[in-house]
Amino acid sequence: MTKDYSPEGWGWRREHHASYETMAGLWPAARGMLPARVVGRDRGAYRVVAPDFSGRPGFEAAAVSAAAGRAGAPGEYSGVALSGAYARAIEEADSGDRGRASGVLEYPACGDWVLVDLDGGYPRIQATLGRLSAVARGRAGRTSEAQVIAANIDTLIVVLALDGGRNFLPRLAERALVLARASGAAPVLALNKRDLADEETRLAAEAELSRLAPGVPVLSTSARTGAGIAELAALFGPGETIALLGKSGMGKSALVNALAGAGSGEAAPGAGPSGAGDVETAPPPEPGLRAIEGAVRDGDRRGRHTTTASRLYRLDSGLLVVDAPGFRELKVLGDEEATADVFAEVSELAVSCRFSDCTHTNEPGCAVRAALDSGELEPGRFSDYLELEAERASYERRHSARLSASDERRWKLIAKARRRLKDAERG
Numbered sequence: 001m002t003k004d005y006s007p008e009g010w011g012w013r014r015e016h017h018a019s020y021e022t023m024a025g026l027w028p029a030a031r032g033m034l035p036a037r038v039v040g041r042d043r044g045a046y047r048v049v050a051p052d053f054s055g056r057p058g059f060e061a062a063a064v065s066a067a068a069g070r071a072g073a074p075g076e077y078s079g080v081a082l083s084g085a086y087a088r089a090i091e092e093a094d095s096g097d098r099g100r101a102s103g104v105l106e107y108p109a110c111g112d113w114v115l116v117d118l119d120g121g122y123p124r125i126q127a128t129l130g131r132l133s134a135v136a137r138g139r140a141g142r143t144s145e146a147q148v149i150a151a152n153i154d155t156l157i158v159v160l161a162l163d164g165g166r167n168f169l170p171r172l173a174e175r176a177l178v179l180a181r182a183s184g185a186a187p188v189l190a191l192n193k194r195d196l197a198d199e200e201t202r203l204a205a206e207a208e209l210s211r212l213a214p215g216v217p218v219l220s221t222s223a224r225t226g227a228g229i230a231e232l233a234a235l236f237g238p239g240e241t242i243a244l245l246g247k248s249g250m251g252k253s254a255l256v257n258a259l260a261g262a263g264s265g266e267a268a269p270g271a272g273p274s275g276a277g278d279v280e281t282a283p284p285p286e287p288g289l290r291a292i293e294g295a296v297r298d299g300d301r302r303g304r305h306t307t308t309a310s311r312l313y314r315l316d317s318g319l320l321v322v323d324a325p326g327f328r329e330l331k332v333l334g335d336e337e338a339t340a341d342v343f344a345e346v347s348e349l350a351v352s353c354r355f356s357d358c359t360h361t362n363e364p365g366c367a368v369r370a371a372l373d374s375g376e377l378e379p380g381r382f383s384d385y386l387e388l389e390a391e392r393a394s395y396e397r398r399h400s401a402r403l404s405a406s407d408e409r410r411w412k413l414i415a416k417a418r419r420r421l422k423d424a425e426r427g
């Protein structure tokens with residue numbers, strides 16, 4: 001197997017080059033550093049792939065390091081730490097949401113392009129280039145912490161499973177779609193384990209998802225039999241980065257393996273995940289690099305609770321795939337536009353409400369409640385919408401220092417309306 005280390009083959013885009021140029025303009029030392037893509041993280045140390053930038057204008061370090069064949073030559077490196085200065089800058093930035101969105105003041109995530117400094121022979125991450133997209137979710141059990149699980153993702157495949165209804169929850173799909181919209185990646189819905197469902201069940205589920213998500217591709221797949229895998233693979237081209245997101249057990253890792261087999265007949269050793277499940281074997285250490293994990297400071301103060309981390313794989317077909325850890329609970333972070341987009345029928349009605357800040361709970365002239373009364377709007381959709389709005393509000397409340405009185409009033413009304421809906425559903 002010949003390894004392709006072309007920057008584009010690893011997802012390098014014009015926008016990343018522009019971000020690099022901007023950074024180098026402000027900080028000339030960046031010219032002596034190499035862009036590398038984060039492909040994983042093990043206990044606070046990063047695993048990165050440094051593509052071959054030699055011969056490209058603007059990358060001074062590239063020619064030197066490639067010729068010398070020392071650390072910094074194109075290849076994969078493990079045990080890469082943040083520089084002390086960069087780690088301190090991130091800590092001090094107290095970046096919250098702003099840093100998360102841009103990536104610049106946030107710990108690098110899987111899929112990020114970082115600048116690696118080779119001083120002293122060991123690669124150190126000195127900066128993160130601007131993100132084209134960031135898939136972020138709230139941490140399970142907490143409402144105030146964001147976690148970027150993948151960056152620079154072109155397409156986010158939301159994986160649901162057709163194994164008897166338990167794992168096919170339209171509400172989960174709604175949540176995942178909001179998350180996808182907020183990330184900047186284009187969503188695709190995959191209904192995996194189609195071998196476990198009869199034709200009728202599958203078609204009904206596909207129809208329901210298509211209705212929930214107009215314009216979003218919906219595909220049924222089986223990682224076990226291979227059904228639908230070629231259709232899924234055909235949606236993407238080489239150099240594109242996709243990520244799989246879904247609850248544990250939906251078959252995300254199995255799908256990565258199936259996709260790895262789809263292009264070449266077989267997964268390349270070391271290129272795909274080592275098997276279904278999240279067990280991974282460490283690749284052999286790169287020449288010239290010592291394992292320095294033990295000496296590395298914990299690069300992520302939130303990393304303590306991480307049991308599995310996202311990993312980026314390059315398949316033989318040239319497709320870049322992030323296998324993200326599964327979630328038990330999917331917390332959606334603040335993004336008003338994304339929610340409005342996924343619940344388009346609610347937001348379209350809301351335009352006709354008498355008050356522009358209508359909470360659709362008790363105001364006169366509310367078009368949303370009128371549509372509920374007339375049966376035009378599904379109560380279930382409205383209650384899902386309110387639930388997501390309430391979650392978003394609670395997230396924002398913890399992050400916004402400048403909380404206005406009218407926002408406060410709005411959120412209280414929404415919380416009250418949700419309680420009423422819940423009571424009505426029960427009674």
Ligand SMILES: Nc1nc2c(ncn2[C@@H]2O[C@H](COP(=O)(O)OP(=O)(O)O)[C@@H](O)[C@H]2O)c(=O)[nH]1
Pocket residue numbers: 192193194195196221222223224225246247248249250251252253254255276277278326
């Ligand atoms: N029947 C069936 N089982 C599947 C399929 N895809 C995955 N599985 C099984 O589902 C379980 C969970 O798969 P895994 O890839 O580890 O799920 P992940 O947690 O989402 O990564 C494993 O036992 C797989 O063998 C499928 O398409 N059909």
Ligand SMILES: [Mg+2]
Pocket residue numbers: 252253254276277278323326
């Ligand atoms: Mg998995």
